[in-house]
Amino acid sequence: MIRHIDTATIELTEFKEKNPKRFQELLEEGIKIGRGEKVKEWGVSKTTVEEIRKKYIPKDPAAAALTNAVIDGDKEEAAKLTQKLLDAGKNPTDVVVGALMPGIQVVCETYDMGEAFVPEILLANDAMVAGVVLCQKKLGNIPSAGKVASLVIEGDVHDIGKNIVAAILRANGFEVIDMGRDVLVEDVVELVKTQKIDLITGTSLMSTTKEGLKSLAESIAFSGVPVACGGAAVDEHFVATFSNAVYGKSPLDAVKIAKAVTSGKKWDEIRKMK
Numbered sequence: 001m002i003r004h005i006d007t008a009t010i011e012l013t014e015f016k017e018k019n020p021k022r023f024q025e026l027l028e029e030g031i032k033i034g035r036g037e038k039v040k041e042w043g044v045s046k047t048t049v050e051e052i053r054k055k056y057i058p059k060d061p062a063a064a065a066l067t068n069a070v071i072d073g074d075k076e077e078a079a080k081l082t083q084k085l086l087d088a089g090k091n092p093t094d095v096v097v098g099a100l101m102p103g104i105q106v107v108c109e110t111y112d113m114g115e116a117f118v119p120e121i122l123l124a125n126d127a128m129v130a131g132v133v134l135c136q137k138k139l140g141n142i143p144s145a146g147k148v149a150s151l152v153i154e155g156d157v158h159d160i161g162k163n164i165v166a167a168i169l170r171a172n173g174f175e176v177i178d179m180g181r182d183v184l185v186e187d188v189v190e191l192v193k194t195q196k197i198d199l200i201t202g203t204s205l206m207s208t209t210k211e212g213l214k215s216l217a218e219s220i221a222f223s224g225v226p227v228a229c230g231g232a233a234v235d236e237h238f239v240a241t242f243s244n245a246v247y248g249k250s251p252l253d254a255v256k257i258a259k260a261v262t263s264g265k266k267w268d269e270i271r272k273m274k
């Protein structure tokens with residue numbers, strides 16, 4: 001689903017180039033709809049809650065039960081089922097990526113359709129966090145692979161994705177300073193001046209806050225600390241417009257970038273990584 005006008009513009013332009021005939025058809029249908037005329041049934045499609053669940057709920061029944069506990073916002077059940085998977089020898093990162101994350105994804109997409117509400121998102125987030133905490137505990141004290149600071153940029157409170165990124169980085173041995181949400185650029189500048197940080201991860205979910213990531217990258221360029229940028233408001237085209245930053249789509253991209261940075265890979269090569 002397209003949620004941001006600037007990403008939508010890029011996607012539409014690409015779609016027009018790839019499939020000009022279908023683009024023209026859709027354009028004509030849009031004009032007809034605007035005039036109040038009837039269009040063919042196939043021109044209208046609506047994703048259902050069932051389709052969303054089918055897309056994300058894992059096949060494995062034990063993992064699916066945990067995903068459902070997150071969807072239901074049942075914190076106790078999520079903790080119990082996470083522990084059960086860990087006791088059965090499941091890898092903590094796999095539990096986060098394969099069972100906890102899909103749950104929050106279902107609730108967020110259902111919310112987008114108007115079929116779920118804010119309290120449901122918040123309860124699902126709490127249930128997911130209850131599981132994430134146990135996964136982190138399972139990993140125990142492992143030698144630090146590097147130090148990453150994770151934040152949601154100024155003006156933005158959407159921290160669910162950032163929390164997942166931080167959890168996955170920790171699960172992969174990185175020490176993470178969680179700076180929270182609505183974080184001021186000057187606080188990050190202060191941090192890189194006072195501590196040795198290998199990488200910053202910045203998240204933005206709104207078109208009104210994404211420029212903040214650019215300003216963050218530019219403001220800490222003096223320190224040489226790179227910024228990995230993610231979240232639904234940004235894409236690789238936007239992040240390519242600032243120098244010491246690289247775009248990542250998933251939490252595992254954040255791990256890939258952090259590993260590349262700490263292994264001394266050249267920054268230019270990291271920016272070209274797919």
Ligand code: B12
Nearest residue numbers: 156157158159160161201203206207228230231232248254
């Ligand atoms: C949940 C939600 C909320 C919750 C946030 C709760 C919380 N603690 O986070 C609440 C209800 C509080 C909320 C409030 C608002 N929201 Co809201 N919200 C959403 C919603 C439904 C889901 C976002 C989400 O959590 N997605 C799930 C997570 C897991 O995904 P993610 O954050 O993208 O992260 C993933 C990846 O991007 C990646 N990732 C994330 N960060 C990083 C970083 C790096 C380095 C890497 C590599 C990867 C990476 O990993 C994650 C896991 O896969 C979206 C719509 C949507 N479906 O996206 C709207 C949405 C983001 N909200 C929106 C708006 C407008 C608002 C409000 C302004 C509404 C209002 N009028 O009050 C306020 C904002 C207040 C503020 N100042 O921030 C708009 C933004 C529109 C725009 N174009 O800017 C959206 C898109 C809804 C819409 N369709 O209009 N919201």
